[in-house]
Amino acid sequence: MHNTRFLRYIDTVARTGSIRKAAEQLNVVSSAVNRRILDIEAEIGTPLFERRARGVRLTAAGELFVAYARKQLAELEHTLSEIEDLSNLRRGLVSVAAIEGMAADLLPGAIQAFQQTHPNIRFRVLICGRDEVLGHLKEFRADIGLVFNPPPDPEIRALMEIEQKLCAFVSPDHPLAGRDAVRLSECVEYPLAIPDTSLGGRGLLDEFLARRSLRLQPALESNSFEMMRNFAIKTGGVCFQIQNGMPPSRMPGGMHALNLSDRGLRHGRLVLCTEHGRALPVATARFVEHLKGVLEDAR
CATH class of the missing domain: 1.10.10.10 (Winged helix-like DNA-binding domain superfamily/Winged helix DNA-binding domain)
Structure with missing residues (x-):
């Protein structure tokens, strides 16, 4: 070789x-x-x-x-994985690139459950912004990606999509915490932490606001969900994240998730994807099927 x-x-x-x-x-x-x-x-x-x-x-x-070299290396990794599987070694490496919202609960839980039945499978996880996830797939730094509202791209192939709502998150003692749903106009009375333009949720907000007279005046704009959540906790404010970014019971400070009830606020897509021509290694293909089940349960 x-x-x-x-x-x-x-x-x-x-x-x-x-x-x-x-x-x-x-x-x-x-x-x-x-x-x-x-x-x-x-x-x-x-x-x-x-x-x-x-x-x-x-x-x-x-x-x-x-580009040729990376495709050759990726194909070799796939072949070696198949050989290992045939020889009953059951070993392999699954490389995942994902947005930060998946890092708190959904992805660690999926990996933990998968490794209970496949203890010799190792994982490499890259947490980054939407565009970086797609870049890692195209450059074969990751086998699969989890990304919210990716733009159309002929080099990326969707393996599964699920609808995701954008929710408002507040601390347990917040005046809005007892509500099941709120409107954006009710959120603007408090310090707002909103995603920057590298995050898919920002696109949903901007698209909605472009058709309304309402204007947001954020106190904080960030590409980090952790930063936005902690800011909302400390200031008594409101931050925004997709519904499966983290279950409320596991969020720092026990934050509450509130549905946004504004008519015309479009839902987004959480997409499990890979490079368009990529032949996934055996271990990755099995994890993809497992992850599809996790995502289906999270609908």
Whole structure:
């Protein structure tokens, strides 16, 4: 598998932007990495990287070659996983990229339940914003993603979608805490913490407000649900999150989830997805089926 190792050299240099840093990650000497890159460049007849004083940058040809390399590496991982499954080893790595709202309860619970019957399956989870989740899938840094309201993208394939409401969250002693539902106009009387534009929930708010005379004047705008929740607790304010971001009983301070009853406030989509042409490794495919059941129960 020497050729695979050389493809990994190219991929790591592209990710780090430095031959030296790539060599450190790969635990080889810099000269070996540079030599292999030069060999490949000589073989294909064009440079893959622009050498600069402070690192390297992919050329146009390099961008194409790295995309090829990552697909080859992903397919190898899939094949090795199938071989392990056939040999009864039942081992594997599932790589997931997900929005922060899934990190508090839904995703840890799904992994814990899956590992009860598949104890040798390991997980690598990347928590990030919506666009970063999609980027990780396209660059094969993650097998599957969980994202809220992703934009249309021909490179991304949806494996499952469930409808999600945007809810208002308040602390237990908040004046609105005893309500089942509130209108946005009732929330504006309190300090507001709203998602920034990198989060899918913000799009639902902006779309609704564009058709109304109501204007929000947030005291805090953030890409972190934890930041928004803690701000709402400390200020007696209101924050917004999708309904399955965290069950109220497990939220810091026992926060209460309130449905937003405004007519015309569209529901969003929580999407389980992968790169369009990706053949999922055996362990990942099994976890996908498990996760579909978890998401179905969470409707």
